[in-house]
Amino acid sequence: MLALLRRFLISSWLVVVLLLFWWKVSANSESYFWPPLSQIASQFKTNWLFANVADDVLPSLKNLAVGYFIGAPLALFVGAHLGLSEIAQKIFSPLVNFFRSIPGVALVPIFIMLFGIGDQSRRVSIAVAVFFPTLIATIEAVRTSDAVLLDVSRSFRFSSFQSLWRVRVPSGAPMISSGLQVSLQVGFIVMIVSEMLGAFRGLGAFTVEAQQSFMIIDMWTGIIMLGILGYIFNVIFELIEKRALRWYRGQKGLTS
Amino acid sequence: MTHPMRTGARLELKDVTKTYTGHGADKHVLDHISCIVEPGEFLSIVGPSGVGKTTLLRLLTGLTPVTSGEILLDGKKVTSPPEDLAIVLQEYTRSLMPWLTVEKNIELPLKLKKIAKDERGERVQSAIIEVGLEGNGSRYPWQLSGGMQQRVAIARALASRPRILVMDEPFASVDAQTRLDLEDLVLKVRDDFGITTLLVTHDMDEAVYLADRVLVLTGKPAHVAAEIAVPLVYPRDQVETRAHPDFGHLRGEIYQLIRGKR
Known part of the structure; x- marks a missing residue:
């Protein structure tokens, strides 16, 4: 319990210090673009705890979930x-390399053209x-995949399908997992950008609309909300990964 | 404990030659190797390092095709890993699945062979007992010592009920004491199941201690320098057998074959 508290303190003190710093420095700010953090915080409460969540957050997350759980398994x-x-x-490989070089967000206009907004x-x-x-x-x-492991698989007469899903994929799971994590981050970015381009709702739409209508405080709350969501996703991903790849960390002698 | 007695397989190598082609000059590794291993026999294959022992092992396990000649297991030509054969390799850290527990490692080949769940469980448990790993079934390979990991590899091989067990330097990466224990384990396994056993090693003592017969490979390309029968009685004993005058004698003979013809 104490160790948990310590770990929490170690990993969070800098965030707390920076927030306090922001709070203090912006307290008497009269700049239109840098409103006091106190105002942003109270507006954040009005906007996101939890008034607009159903309208602007959940639909975004649903899009991300649908896209991710179609794209990632297919890629696997x-x-x-x-x-x-x-x-x-x-x-x-030329095809793959061509398409991977195009930033995901650049594809959004094409799909808007094809599938509407x-x-x-x-x-x-x-x-x-x-x-x-x-x-x-x-x-x-x-x-x-390790040649020795594949020799063993062959000696036990695994079919190529069996050795793919029972040996190659699990033994490559740590690398695949890194790919899945990057995919999640990319998916999150595309989720936001796709809403910035011609959506009526969603976090991206909210943030860009606030900015365009000079509701700077609202804009800030949108940005903070995005940051929090992105952070939470990463934490959840890493928790799952840590569990699923316990063997890998154990084998490498990593303790945490 | 009692085991259903199985008969070992008979292995026959007829004029086996291996040449690796491609990448510049062809590399002629094995030259007209012939040998018969009788059912239940324990054969050691020794030779200087780099002579092609591992290549020979790959050929007779069906992992690599022969260039010419024939390998027959119970009269059937070996072209891919045969049903009745199991292997144990030197690199235990790489040959076990680190994401599976000991039990699951042993079970996986049985599962993929679609053996019924009850029977799988029985086979896994009896293999674990056979190699002395009771109580370690739910641990992961990387939580075990090298010697214990190699026991897992042996258990996995046994669980598929092979009629021939082929081992490539299985004890080369474990400490001396563990090595002696594993040697005796392998002798026990051969005794319990009557399976034909092949051991590739660079260690002449080990080759003599374990085998009914030692096949000595030398030269480039490698050929059979001698087939030496080991008349020492079983069960063998780490102290007594090694102290026997015949033991030293055979060892010296093999040493001279390997050194002399290098």
């Missing part, structure tokens, strides 16, 4: 098979953007 499946075949890699185009944009980081990590993870 396709990447695992591409990783197996050298020929397939040669054929597809509804949630559908946002979900597709997220799914596509999420696809590539996981795809590339999975290809690499599957391609670089």
Whole structure:
């Protein structure tokens, strides 16, 4: 319990100090663009605890969830098979490298054009953007499986399908997991940007609308909300990863 | 404890030659290797390092194709890893699945062979007992010492009920004391199940201590320098057997073969 408290203090004192600093420095601010943190905080309470959550946060998160849980598993499946075949890699790698070089957010206008400005185009944009980081990590993870482990699998007569899903993918899980994490971050960015371009609701839309109508305090609350959400997602991801990859940390002798 | 007695498999190498091609000059590794291993026999394969012992092992386990000649297991040509064969490799840290517990490691090959759950459980437990790992089933390989990890690898091999067990330098990476224990474990396993056992090693003492017969490979490309029968009685004993005059004699003979023809 005490150790937990200590860990919390170590990892949070800097945030607290910076917030206090911001609070203090902005307290008497008359700048239109840098309102006092106290005002932002009280507006934050009005906006997000929890008045607009159902209208502006949940739909965004739903889009992210739908896009992520379509794009990432698909990338895992396709990447695992591409990783197996050298020929397939040669054929597809120029294509993959081309598309991965395009920032996910740049695809948003195309999908708005194709699917309109509804949630559908946002979900597709997220799914596509999420696809590539996981795809590339999975290809690499599957391609670089340990030769000894593969010999053992062959000696036990595992089929190539069995050794893919029972040996190559699990042994590459740490690398695949990094890809999934990058995908989540990219998905989050695309979620916001897709709402900044022509959406009526959602956190991105809220923030950009506030900015355009000079409601600077509202804009700040939107930005802070985004930061908090992004942070929470990362923490949740890492908690799950830590559990799922306990073996990897144990094997590497990592304690925390 | 009692075990259902199984008969070992008969392995026959006929004029086996291996040449690696590609990447510049061809590399002729093995030259007309012939040998018969009788059911239940324990054969050690020794030779200087780099002679091609591991290549030979890869050929006879079906992991690598022969260039010419034939390998027959119970009269059937080996072209891919055969059903009745199990292997144990030197690199225990790399040959076990670190994401699975000891039990799951042993169980995985059985599961993928679609063996019924009850039988899997029985086989896993009896393999764990056979190698002396009681109480460690739910630990992970990386929580175990090197010797214990190699026991897991042996248990995994046994659980698939092989008729021939092939080991590549299985004790090369464990400490001396553990090594002696594992040697005796392997002899016990051969005794309990009557399986044909092949051991590739660079350690001449170990080769003699364990085997009915020692196959000595030398030269580049490697050929069979000698097949030496080991007349020492079983059960063997780490102290008595090694102190026996015949032991020293055989060891010296093998040493000269390897040194002399290098």
